[in-house]
Amino acid sequence: MIINLWYNQDMNQWRWTLTDPSTFDMESGQSLNLRDAMNDVVNTVEYLISKSKQSE
Numbered sequence: 001m002i003i004n005l006w007y008n009q010d011m012n013q014w015r016w017t018l019t020d021p022s023t024f025d026m027e028s029g030q031s032l033n034l035r036d037a038m039n040d041v042v043n044t045v046e047y048l049i050s051k052s053k054q055s056e
Contacts, residue, residue: 001048003041016041020048 014037017028031037
């Protein structure tokens, strides 16, 4: 998985994208708070891992 995280000063938001080249999944999100953005990334990674295990 590839995770990109950046701060957009114009919008005062933390933004992130998560891509998985092996499955072509892509997720993205934004938050005003860095910790909330990181929690969203963690939750998304855990979801994608559980989704891939269910399909095995």
